[in-house]
Amino acid sequence: MERATLRDVARLAGVSVATASKALNGQPQVRASTRARVLQAASQLAFSPNTLAQGLVTQRTGTVGLLTSDLEGRFSIPILMGAEDAFGTDQTSVFLCDARGDSIREKHHVRALLSRRVDGLIVVGARPDSRPSLGHDLPVPVIYAYAPSDDPRDLSLVVDNEGGGRLAVDHLIRCGRRKIAHITGDATYGAAQDRARGALARLTEEGLAVAGGEVWFGMWSEAWGRGATRMLLERHPDVDAIFAGSDEIARGVLDVLHEERLDVPGRVAVVGYDNWTILTANARPPLTTIDMNLEQLGRVAAQRLFTAIGGTLGSGTEKFAPKLVTRESTAPLR
Amino acid sequence: MERATLRDVARLAGVSVATASKALNGQPQVRASTRARVLQAASQLAFSPNTLAQGLVTQRTGTVGLLTSDLEGRFSIPILMGAEDAFGTDQTSVFLCDARGDSIREKHHVRALLSRRVDGLIVVGARPDSRPSLGHDLPVPVIYAYAPSDDPRDLSLVVDNEGGGRLAVDHLIRCGRRKIAHITGDATYGAAQDRARGALARLTEEGLAVAGGEVWFGMWSEAWGRGATRMLLERHPDVDAIFAGSDEIARGVLDVLHEERLDVPGRVAVVGYDNWTILTANARPPLTTIDMNLEQLGRVAAQRLFTAIGGTLGSGTEKFAPKLVTRESTAPLR
DNA sequence: TACGTTCCTGAAAACCTTTTCGGCAACTCG
DNA sequence: CGAGTTGCCGAAAAGGTTTTCAGGAACGTA
Structure with missing residues (x-):
């Protein structure tokens, strides 16, 4: 042929x-x-x-590099899909590189991508805390998604976790709940802090205090969700809603509530975070949760990059609003 | 710059x-x-x-196209990671394309990739049943991973599901179990049939019949796992092991066993399938399961493709052995 | 008929690298 | 001292495309 x-x-x-x-x-x-x-x-x-030849003369390859740090992590994938989708319609292709959280591996990949004359770079981090910038002496525009760059001169697209916390609590309040607890993950994660801050702010607006006396930080696991819920019920059996910092935690919460024969959502309402379908759709009952809209984030990153390729892209950090996905684990009280 | x-x-x-x-x-x-x-x-x-210029003269771009049909699906990702990993060490980069199960979108992507002068193609399917071949008039080698091509002249790399079923049952037998049931997913999936066949074969070798009278086909969901387990326990309360066709189903199984206060693994042992960490590691107790070794599959696909780029690659279907990952949901009886 | 326009077309340069092959210098050896 | 080797280097072609610019043909006008 x-x-x-x-x-x-x-x-x-x-x-x-x-x-x-x-x-x-x-x-x-x-x-x-x-x-x-x-x-x-x-x-x-x-x-x-032959696009090679075309690229050689036009100085445009119609390719971008997508640099991720943890492919196995669940968060990169939707972003990646969004970006791939957005680019698919313009005829640009994406080079996928997984740095596996290793910074010298990352450097290596950047070199390779530049050598391939990509038109731009999307860097998607593993967790929503800031990460080292790739620097400013690169010949192509770079856009950071999910994890912002630590250099404010870069353009970063991130999720509004504070807004997410606020959204979850707002929904619970609208359901008539007044004794709302928050069980969440590792306190060293900025995301955990932000979500908690948003949740508390909304509670305060309503003149409420968080049930359980404080936010329960712990780990991002079902086991912690179970353990924390048990402790919570022991000390504050009258709680009528729990906002979990992740769907995994929420699964643990549901599990214990079920064990204790506390009806969800009749007696206690539960909201998760992440909208990780495998966990939320299969839960008993299916879980209301916050969706970070990561696919949209990826799509926007692609578009921004595309329009920036000719000119220049801005700087600073743009926050994207998450959305509430209601399922059966929440409902108005009575 | x-x-x-x-x-x-x-x-x-x-x-x-x-x-x-x-x-x-x-x-x-x-x-x-x-x-x-x-x-x-x-x-x-x-x-x-400038690799474009290099590629132009050497007729080698050091790029391959990875064509997946369902990125969101969990099975593409490990394969993709394996391939990316294997290529990373040789200096070849991968173009990622998601056809979203749409065959005209797939054609479009193939055209684009060929236009980019990729050195080869890896096609990874959504489910382990055979899929249409891309044809033989392509100027580059193509290798099918996970879902085999329907044309035997192509080279396909697949998982040995029959072996997986056999492996699971073998483990249960070694744990001293004699009343082994099999609850699995959609009977129209070749994978479900293959796993069941392997499981039954191993039981027969041991002179055992499957507990519950037959293999319980249903859906790939937790809810089905719960429902089937309830029915099973009602009719055959003496079952001492359950082999679930997926980790999701296994979670449902565990859930009901827990509800019924049947100790796992003391009274009933449970084996899952897929080794989807988020489900297995968080289960109560952590779930013994079959790992399809998808990352290895991706790695081998990459290597095969790489060595084939100069010469020619074989044809036919190669099966890769899955492996057993033991956790706490299985243990020797007594 | 001579000249200026308007339309199309093609020659050639450019993009950046690899690879072949010829040539020059310095040797070695008889 | 001449001929044959050996070791390095550079000129040039090739790879496939885009783009600029010059020029030819056809036409209208004076």
Whole structure:
């Protein structure tokens, strides 16, 4: 299966390569009949242009590098899908690189991508805390997604975790709940702090205090969700809603509530975080949760990068609003 | 940040581009001192070769296309990671494309990838049943992973599901179990059938029949796992092991056993399938399961493709053995 | 008929690298 | 001292495309 080149097309159409090129690219200075001949020849030969050669002369490759730090982590994937999707429609392809959290591996990948003359870079971090900038002496625009760059001159797109916490609590309040507890993950995660801050702020607005006396920080696991819920019920059996910092934790919460025969949502309402379908849809009952809209984040990152490729992209950190996904674990009281 | 070209390096080193190229590529016909000068110049200018130009002349781009049908699905990711990992060490990069199960979208992507002059293609399917071949008139080698091609002339790398079923049951038998049930997913999935066949074969070897009278096909969900387990316990309360067709189903199984206060693994042992960490590690107790070794599959696919790029790759379907991951949900009886 | 326009077309340069091959200098050896 | 080797280096072609610019043909006008 030998590939046809533009030369072959031109020869078959009886024109020069220059005209063939112009005909194929829709340049105006070619007669309609000539263009038709070229098009016909091209399709006959199943011609598809060599993008390497195109890139060499146009200085645009139509490729971007997507640099992730943890592919196995669940958060990179939706972002990646969003970006791939957005680019798919413009004809740009994405190079996927997984640095596995290793910074020298990351450097290596950046070098390779630049060597491939990508038009831009999207860096998606493993967790929503800031990460080291790639620097400013790069010849292409870089956009940071999920984990912001630690350099404010870079452009970062992140999730609004404070807004997410606020959203969850707001929903519970609207359901008539007044004794709302918050069980969440590792306190060293900025995300945990932000969500808690948002939750507390909304409670305060309503004149409420958090049930359980304080936010329960711990780990991002079902086991912690179970343990914390047991302690919580022991000390504050009258709690009527629990906002969990992740769907995993929420699963643990539900598990213990079920064990204790406390009806969800009749007696206690539960909200999770992440909208990780495998956990939320299968839960008993299916879990109301906060969706970070990561796919949208990826899509926007792609678009921003695309428009920035010619000119320049801004700087600073843009926050994206999460959304509430209601399922059966929450409902109005009575 | 303008990029240095080989010309710049050559000029700085006081040699021709030809010698500069040879020096950088380790060709022998260049004096040591000259090479040193070139190397020095290159590093001084932070030179990195333009791979587009290289590809144009060498007819090798050092890129492969990875065509997946369902990125969100959990099975593509490990394969993708394995491939990315294997390629990372050779300096080849991967173009990621998600066809979203749409065959015209897939065609589109293939065209684009060929236009980019990828050196090869890895096609990873959504489910382990056979899928349409991309055809044989492609100018690059293609390798099918997870979902085999429906054309035996293609090379496909798949998981040995029959072996997996056998492995699970074998483990349960070694744990002294004799009344082993199998609750699994959608009967229209080849994977479900294969796993069941392997399980039954191993039981027969031991002179055992499957507990519950037959294999319980249903859906790949926790809810089905719960429902099936309830029915099973009602009719056959003496079952001492359950092999679940997926970790999701296993979670449902565990849930009901827990509700019924049947000790796991003291009274009933449970084995899952997939080793989906988020489900298995958090289960109560942590779940023994079958790991399909998908990362290895991806790695091998990459290697096969790489060695095939020069020559030709074989055909047929190669099966890869899954492995047993033991956790606390299984243990010897008494 | 001579000249200026308007339309199309094609030759050639450019993009950056690899690779072949010829040539020059310095040797070795008879 | 001449001929044959050996070791390094550079000129040039090649890879496939886009784009600029010059020029030819056809036409209208004076």
